[in-house]
Amino acid sequence: EAGVAQSPRYKIIEKRQSVAFWCNPISGHATLYWYQQILGQGPKLLIQFQNNGVVDDSQLPKDRFSAERLKGVDSTLKIQPAKLEDSAVYLCASSFPRTSGRANTGELFFGEGSRLTVL
């Protein structure tokens, strides 16, 4: 089974530029998450999708961050304009929803992440 795919793996931009990250979750996973992990900290949830609907985006800085999951499969996360403090690893994760009726451990499956450096 293919895992969560993310691209690009690394991106270096200057502040005020824009950047986009792409994520393709595991096939059949209806729930998709974007996390931001700053160096030395734990992952922080930015946005959670259930199919193509937003479940939670309370910690997404909406003045500069946007995310979409138009067809309920892959997703993009965009930052425009970027700030120095946006330097982080952006992790995408997916899982089966609890209402799927499928027995699972509730785990989130993570991709390898996209490392952003803002200069």
Next chain:
Amino acid sequence: DQQVKQNSPSLSVQEGRISILNCDYTNSMFDYFLWYKKYPAEGPTFLISISSIKDKNEDGRFTVFLNKSAKHLSLHIVPSQPGDSAVYFCAAGYNFNKFYFGSGTKLNVKP
């Protein structure tokens, strides 16, 4: 607000001994807890989970203990192996949603 805390940034253990990683949480609504392991330049990988209806879950060398009254969980690794050296994150959520992660504990298992 930091709802999940891992107060030990690092832990060093001799190979073959027990590793105990701790995690505290503040939200009594959390009903599901996960432990993840992360190697450099890789995404976190799932280790073990526990539901709030249990106080212990075991999987091979890994055991997670949950103390709801203290809002505390711990991960025990016995025996520890050099390959276990990684950063360990605990996470907590409710209704399988909105998982909050701790800041991680870097475990070093010395041969």
